[in-house]
Amino acid sequence: AQTVTQSQPEMSVQEAETVTLSCTYDTSENNYYLFWYKQPPSRQMILVIRQEAYKQQNATENRFSVNFQKAAKSFSLKISDSQLGDTAMYFCAFMHQGAQKLVFGQGTRLTINP
Amino acid sequence: GAVVSQHPSRVICKSGTSVKIECRSLDFQATTMFWYRQFPKKSLMLMATSNEGSKATYEQGVEKDKFLINHASLTLSTLTVTSAHPEDSSFYICSASAADRERETQYFGPGTRLLVL
Numbered sequence: 001a002q003t004v005t006q007s008q009p010e011m012s013v014q015e016a017e018t019v020t021l022s023c024t025y026d027t028s029e030n031n032y033y034l035f036w037y038k039q040p041p042s043r044q045m046i047l048v049i050r051q052e053a054y055k056q057q058n059a060t061e062n063r064f065s066v067n068f069q070k071a072a073k074s075f076s077l078k079i080s081d082s083q084l085g086d087t088a089m090y091f092c093a094f095m096h097q098g099a100q101k102l103v104f105g106q107g108t109r110l111t112i113n114p
Numbered sequence: 115g116a117v118v119s120q121h122p123s124r125v126i127c128k129s130g131t132s133v134k135i136e137c138r139s140l141d142f143q144a145t146t147m148f149w150y151r152q153f154p155k156k157s158l159m160l161m162a163t164s165n166e167g168s169k170a171t172y173e174q175g176v177e178k179d180k181f182l183i184n185h186a187s188l189t190l191s192t193l194t195v196t197s198a199h200p201e202d203s204s205f206y207i208c209s210a211s212a213a214d215r216e217r218e219t220q221y222f223g224p225g226t227r228l229l230v231l
Contacts, residue, residue, distance in 0.1 A: 033218045045158075045207065045222035091157060095218050100146055100211060102220060104157045 002027045004094050006105035013082055014113050020067075021077045021108050023092030031097035034068065034075045039107075040088040048090070051075065053097075079110075087112045117141050118210050120223035127198055128231055135193045135226045137208030144210035147191035148220060149183060152205040164191055188213065198230045 003026045013019045025034070036048040051059045051068050058066050063080045079086055092105040117140040127133050137147060146165050150158040162178075164170040164185035172178045180202075182194040191210075195202050205227050209220040 037222075042224070043152075043205065043207075044224045045209070047219065047221075050219065097218070100148075100163065100217060100220075101160060102148075102158075102209075106157050109155075 002029075002032075002094050002096065002103045004092050004103050004105035006090075006092055006108050008108045009106070010109045010111070012111040012113060015082060015084060017082055018078060018080050019082055019110065021079075021090050021092075021110065023075045023077070023105055025073050025075065025092070025094045025105075027073070027094065027096070029096050033095045033097065034066075035093040035095070035102070036064070036066070036075075036077045037091045037093060037104075038086075038088045039091065040085075045091075049077065082112045084112050084114060086110065116212060116215070116221040118144075118208065118221050118223040120206075120208055120226050122226060123224065124227040124229075126229045126231065129199050130197055132194055132196045133198055133228060135195075135206055135208075135228075137191045137193070137210070137223050139189045139210045139212070139221070142210075142212040142214065142221075143188040144191075145188065145213040146211045146217075147185055148209045148211075149181070149191075149193050150207045150209070152207060152225070154205075158207060161193075195228065198228070200230045203228055203230045 032053045034051045038046045049061045067076045089107045094103045121136045149161045162170045162172045170183035185191040207225045209222045
C-alpha cells in the first residue's frame with residue numbers, strides 16, 4: 001500500500017521568505033501522480049500543484065514549485081515570497097495512475113508571520 | 115470552474131437520529147465522487163468512492179450500513195449517517211472528479227461539520 005509521509009508537523013516563517021515543505025512517499029509503482037493541497041482556516045481544500053511521475057520537469061505554479069526526486073521518492077513544495085494568505089495546512093497526496101484514490105500525508109501546518 | 119458545494123455546512127443532531135449531507139458539482143458532471151472524514155488537526159481519511167448509478171465502494175473499516183452513500187445523478191451524491199452517535203461527530207468532506215477533465219484531479223467541497231449530542 002502506498003504511504004505518504006510529511007515529517008514536519010508545523011513550520012513558521014516570516015512574510016516574504018521562502019519555505020520548503022517536505023514529503024516522501026512509498027510505492028512500488030512507476031506511474032502515479034503527486035499533489036499538494038492547501039487547507040486554510042476555512043477548511044476548503046484547494047489544489048496547489050500537481051506532478052505526473054513520468055514528467056522529469058518539476059511543476060511550477062506562480063510562487064509554488066516542487067522538487068520531484070523520483071528515485072528518492074521525494075516531493076517537496078517550495079513557496080517563494082510567502083504571503084499571509086499562505087497560512088494553512090498543507091497536505092501532500094499520492095494517486096496511482098488508473099486508480100482514483102488519493103492517499104494523503106499527515107499534513108504540515110504552515111504559519112506566515114507578518 | 116469545477117465548483118463543489120456541500121449542504122449543510124454544519125449540523126447538530128441528537129444521538130440516534132439520521133443526518134443527510136449533500137454534495138453537488140455545480141458546473142461540471144462528476145463521474146466519481148468521494149467522501150472523506152477529517153478529525154481535528156488530522157488528515158483526510160477516505161470513507162468511500164461512488165460512481166454515478168452504481169453502489170459505493172467503501173474503505174476497510176467503514177460501516178456501509180451506517181454511512182449510506184447514494185450517487186443518483188452526475189451532479190449529486192449524498193451521505194447519510196444513520197443512527198448517529200457522538201463518536202460520529204466529525205468534519206465530512208466530499209470531492210468529485212470531472213467527466214470531461216483529468217480524472218486524477220479531485221475538486222473538493224467546503225465540508226460539513228457534524229456534531230452529535
